[in-house]
Amino acid sequence: MNTLMTLLQKRSRFFYFFCIVFGLVSSLWNIGLLGTINATLTGDEIPFAILPVWQLFVLLLVLSLVTSKLFQNFMVKLSNDLSYDFGISIIEKLRFAAYEDYEAMGKERVYTALQDAQMVSSIPRTMIESFNSIIIVVSCMGYLYYASWIGGLMLTLVFILIVLFYVVRNKKIEKDFNIVRDMQNSYFRYINDLILGFKEIKMNSKRNDSLYQDYINANRIKTKDLLIENQNKYVNNNLVGTYSFYVVIGVSLFALPMFFELEIQQVSAYIITLLYVLGPLGGLINLIPVYTNVKIAVERLEEFDDKLNSLSTIKVRHGDLSEINDEFESIVFENVTYEYYSKKDQRTFQLGPINLEIKRGELMFIIGGNGSGKSTFVKLLTGIYKPTSGVIYINGVPVSANNYPYYRNQISAIFTDNYLFSENYDNIDFQNSSVSLKQYIDTMQLAEALRIDRERNVIENGLSKGQQKRLAMIYALMENRQVCVFDEWAAEQDPVFRRYFYEVIIKDLQRDGKTVIIITHDDEFYHHTDRLIKLDYGKIISNKVINKPELEPKI
Numbered sequence: 001m002n003t004l005m006t007l008l009q010k011r012s013r014f015f016y017f018f019c020i021v022f023g024l025v026s027s028l029w030n031i032g033l034l035g036t037i038n039a040t041l042t043g044d045e046i047p048f049a050i051l052p053v054w055q056l057f058v059l060l061l062v063l064s065l066v067t068s069k070l071f072q073n074f075m076v077k078l079s080n081d082l083s084y085d086f087g088i089s090i091i092e093k094l095r096f097a098a099y100e101d102y103e104a105m106g107k108e109r110v111y112t113a114l115q116d117a118q119m120v121s122s123i124p125r126t127m128i129e130s131f132n133s134i135i136i137v138v139s140c141m142g143y144l145y146y147a148s149w150i151g152g153l154m155l156t157l158v159f160i161l162i163v164l165f166y167v168v169r170n171k172k173i174e175k176d177f178n179i180v181r182d183m184q185n186s187y188f189r190y191i192n193d194l195i196l197g198f199k200e201i202k203m204n205s206k207r208n209d210s211l212y213q214d215y216i217n218a219n220r221i222k223t224k225d226l227l228i229e230n231q232n233k234y235v236n237n238n239l240v241g242t243y244s245f246y247v248v249i250g251v252s253l254f255a256l257p258m259f260f261e262l263e264i265q266q267v268s269a270y271i272i273t274l275l276y277v278l279g280p281l282g283g284l285i286n287l288i289p290v291y292t293n294v295k296i297a298v299e300r301l302e303e304f305d306d307k308l309n310s311l312s313t314i315k316v317r318h319g320d321l322s323e324i325n326d327e328f329e330s331i332v333f334e335n336v337t338y339e340y341y342s343k344k345d346q347r348t349f350q351l352g353p354i355n356l357e358i359k360r361g362e363l364m365f366i367i368g369g370n371g372s373g374k375s376t377f378v379k380l381l382t383g384i385y386k387p388t389s390g391v392i393y394i395n396g397v398p399v400s401a402n403n404y405p406y407y408r409n410q411i412s413a414i415f416t417d418n419y420l421f422s423e424n425y426d427n428i429d430f431q432n433s434s435v436s437l438k439q440y441i442d443t444m445q446l447a448e449a450l451r452i453d454r455e456r457n458v459i460e461n462g463l464s465k466g467q468q469k470r471l472a473m474i475y476a477l478m479e480n481r482q483v484c485v486f487d488e489w490a491a492e493q494d495p496v497f498r499r500y501f502y503e504v505i506i507k508d509l510q511r512d513g514k515t516v517i518i519i520t521h522d523d524e525f526y527h528h529t530d531r532l533i534k535l536d537y538g539k540i541i542s543n544k545v546i547n548k549p550e551l552e553p554k555i
């Protein structure tokens with residue numbers, strides 16, 4: 001509760017002020033209403049009344065209505081602001097996270113956090129209703145002490161017992177709810193497997209059954225059982241709470257008058273107050289599960305936010321994008337290593353140390369067997385991974401945390417598992433294609449295949465794997481960067497286009513002054529490169545000059 005209240009106060013400095021004003025007016029209204037009802041029924045005078053009863057009633061009614069409306073509107077806005085802040089700040093920070101940190105986090109963690117952020121928008125209902133109910137319960141208690149101190153005392157004792165009972169029981173339920181949230185993470189992971197591996201699932205009935213039965217369904221059943229168990233605990237809690245009240249009513253009706261000298265007016269005022277408080281109390285009890293879920297969501301979001309904040313790259317953001325001379329000259333690897341570790345902190349693979357210079361206008365092929373470290377090298381070269389040790393220089397300047405984004409912005413890369421976006425984030429004008437775009441589409445032989453959704457200015461889905469890679473190439477060329485890195489790009493191309501790629505496309509790029517680095521297994525084209533670098537077990541085992549680079553760029 002504290003975290004939530006502090007968060008709300010942080011989001012709006014008027015939060016506590018609004019709570020106090022609303023609390024005072026509501027208490028006044030509830031006590032006034034009770035006093036009016038009881039006084040009218042019993043024929044007693046209302047103490048401290050400065051106005052006739054009906055005028056007092058109307059005045060309080062209007063005051064309470066206006067304050068309630070203002071408070072509720074305020075809470076609706078505040079909690080939606082908070083939910084928006086959480087959701088958007090996760091994405092805002094996540095985009096600056098290092099790729100390694102993102103990999104370690106896992107995408108399901110991001111999905112759950114976004115779900116938690118949505119949960120926060122149910123705060124207004126929880127807050128307004130519980131605040132209302134608490135005020136009613138507290139003001140009624142005050143009124144009860146005034147009507148009959150013995151009754152007030154008895155109710156206070158019952159309340160303390162109920163609250164203690166709830167606190168103890170809720171601790172266990174909260175633990176279970178946390179287990180449910182963890183299971184939600186695994187659930188998203190299995191669903192991800194189902195969606196991304198749909199073809200592989202279709203191809204194997206056993207795998208299909210296993211994913212469904214042993215993972216998804218088992219996860220859902222366990223979640224359902226935990227929820228049933230917990231919700232039943234809530235039902236029991238509710239019953240204990242509500243029925244202890246009925247017991248209090250019974251005791252007040254039958255037992256109290258026997259032991260204490262109570263007048264019928266006192267007893268009836270007391271019973272009316274109890275009945276009046278019963279509804280809000282029930283509401284309060286029903287809100288406990290919602291509140292517990294919101295509390296867990298907020299705690300987890302804070303934890304996730306702290307984790308994101310602890311990442312050093314978040315603070316650097318885009319760093320200094322104008323730090324290095326724009327004209328690309330060279331990339332140098334000096335004793336660069338990269339290490340992978342297992343969960344038990346054992347090193348599983350080391351790339352390097354790598355010492356290498358890539359000069360402007362060079363065409364370089366990186367070759368090597370499976371698992372030799374080519375893709376890891378590409379991730380280092382493109383700045384997706386940062387070296388475990390050693391330094392990478394661009395134009396003689398060491399690439400540091402502050403200029404990594406600059407470094408990445410110098411390179412166009414197509415990774416083996418390249419992803420095509422659903423929206424046109426690069427704002428390419430497909431409707432009035434530029435000369436270069438038309439030319440690239442022709443070069444990639446995609447004129448027939450590409451369908452443009454004119455309304456959204458995007459390329460529609462429905463391309464073959466090889467065509468998707470060609471489209472990725474168009475996007476990479478449109479970036480017009482000086483260094484191009486293509487990781488096994490030609491693997492999905494037909495023989496004719498593969499040859500065209502090695503003999504025409506990359507030669508043209510080189511003639512345009514680009515530096516081109518290609519990861520390949522296509523040995524029949526190795527003779528086209530200027531330099532052939534071979535990796536084995538993470539080490540460069542040969543670095544051969546094959547052709548002299550054409551350094552004069554085509555105008």
Ligand SMILES: Nc1ncnc2c1ncn2[C@@H]1O[C@H](COP(=O)(O)OP(=O)(O)OP(=O)(O)O)[C@@H](O)[C@H]1O
Binds near residue numbers: 349368374375377
């Ligand atoms: N994310 C990762 N976590 C841990 N180890 C990894 C990770 N990615 C790769 N490795 C390990 O690093 C080594 C090199 O992998 P890498 O993907 O760089 O090889 P590669 O030469 O590109 O292979 P291929 O030709 O099969 O694509 C492998 O032994 C692999 O198991």
